[in-house]
Amino acid sequence: MSRRKWLWTTLTLGAALTVTPALAQKKYDPGASDTEIKIGNTNPYSGPASAYGLIGKTIGAYFNKVNAEGGINGRKVNYISYDDAYSPPKAVEQARKLVESDEVLLIFQPLGTPSNTAIQKYMNAKKVPQLFVATGATKWGDYKHFPWTMGWQPTYQSEGRIYAQFLLKSHPNSKVAILYQNDDYGKDYVKGLKDGLGDKAKSMIVAEAPYETSDPTVDSQIINLKASGADVFFNVTTPKFASQAIKKAAEIGWKPLHLLNNVSQSVGSVLKPAGLENAKGIYSSYYLKDATDPQWKNDPGQKEWTAFMDKYFPDGDKTSSFTVYGYTVAQTLAQVLKQCGDNLTRENVMKQAASLDLDLGMLLPGIKIKTSATDFYPIEQMKMQQFDGERWVPVGDVMSGAVGG
């Protein structure tokens, strides 16, 4: 063998050796194989929060659609969803069952702040992704301490920041009064607003009134807030109290610029009981399309969603925001799994989940799902909307409430 020929052979052989494995090697962690990807989920199908179970069912229907259309990169998605009854001990038990017995690749969309807190340490110790959790608390984007946990929806703090931007832009000299529920949920909103207002928070916020979920009404708080002379009312309340607050403010003739958190923006269960004429002019914000809103009637995203609901989830409630939510979050996971290709390791799942840049059909136009290795908050944009006495009308541009991190 001549020297030159020998050299060539070595080179090609070497090249072949380095190239082939990259092409042919498939990498799997438990839960993934040539034919299947197993994903786990816990949802409250029974118990006090069972209304949320609709989200878990919508996700199941969406993966039926994915499988009927050939799966993801040729693999069927096996979606295993257990009931946790909104009880943290049950959530721990079910999560351990999913990881240790069913051997799922990841746990997707476990619902509720307490349940997710209960399993977070375990998931991170086991290095199993706890992906796109269904809660608005701000702690799910802590990629430094919990690299296996990621949120999805805009956090309460993000939303608070968006209201702050809105105020700074259009009402920079207003005086703000805040009514908030005295727990993490309420405090997260207040923190978001204060952080967003920055230096001006001290001068702009003139009154803060907390209430307890055990309080019968928030009437006295509203009277005090009115007495503070504020001309902006930031209303951080759950549906029952939101209704009371809107009604009481109208009764005592207080007509501030009213910012209502999106937890309570349901027309049927909040604004109607409060009186639609009292609710006219209230601002709020959102990120998903409202399926009942006639303006999306001919929207392609909405049409696709309607087709999905008709074919794969005919029993599902089309007027509920939960079905829109479940559909959109399931699409997000499908994209992550698609991006993983043949490298279905848990590490790669987190890597792909942290490199998303997505437009989805049922997100409001202009709102994107965006993540990076240092940004574990997929949705941080929202749009302001105003109630016109009948429905919510979008106003202004998409705004970003990124929580620094």
Place this chain on the structure above:
Amino acid sequence: MAQQDISFSDTAVRGLPSVEQNSWALWGTVLFLAVAIALPFFLRSFVVFQLTLAMIYAIAIIGLVLLTGINGQFSLGHSAFFGIGAYTAAVLMDQFGVSFYWTLPVAGVVCFVFGFLFGLPALRLEGIYLALATFALAIAMPQILKSSLFEHWTGGVQGIVLIKPDAPFGLPISSDQWLYFLTLAIGLMLAVCAMNIVNSRTGRALIAIRDNPIAARAMGIDISLYKTLAFGVSALFTGIAGALSGVAIQFVAPDSFTFNLAIGLFVGLVVGGVQSIPAALFGGLFVLFVPNIAESVSKGLAGAVYGVILILVIYMMPSGAAGLARLVADKVLMKAHRKGPR
């Protein structure tokens, strides 16, 4: 006196030689222990974890057996004592850095005090009225835990995240297995204590109060004292179970101790057998596993399936698993007795 000892287990005894029964019980216990010790080495760690939880519920149910089965008082509020126990352990570990092992007796004592104090007003209430009062306790507990008054310690709705202890002395077992053995040991100890209480003067006094309070008083039993004591001791058992559960789950939150838990424990009590301490274990297994079985049958109708299973179980074993076991044992023994030489 010995006569009186067994008289409350009525029909079961039916003139059988008690020696024979004792030897059966002994062999049963030995077999149970052997299986219980061997199990964790053959099962997946998450099943070991589930069994640990079942034993924890069983300990809480023993508390209910003492209160309801032996003393005849109802409680739908034991989730509250379970929660107090869990939070006592959690706050001590989280805020004061106390070792987990020391929190168990403290949780027991704290719950005893709470149970005793709650027993005082409960004295005036009988039957369903007492059930309603304890129901109120169960409903109130999650809100009290969330309240801003105690938030400094309890962490409010956030709850407290805990760390599971590793096996000590470098034992070559996982923390799941260690917690299993620890729970098994504590459970056995508490079960023996409970049986001794039942078979003591105190136990007879409690039973007498249940069966005929007027006669009991005529015999010189201080009814109020014994009733409140029964509440306290019952809460003590449940509190220790709560403390163990907090560590097994590694997290306590107000939503872990809702009225559903109280109902779960009550169901476990009835299904196991109201008066039997060993049967509490069956109750614990039922509480943990039957909802899972129901869910695997049908997700949408899990609640209905659970209901059907419950009705069937109550229908087929009206006196609980203990009653069924006694019936079977009785038949077998009778047969053996008839055949064998007298």
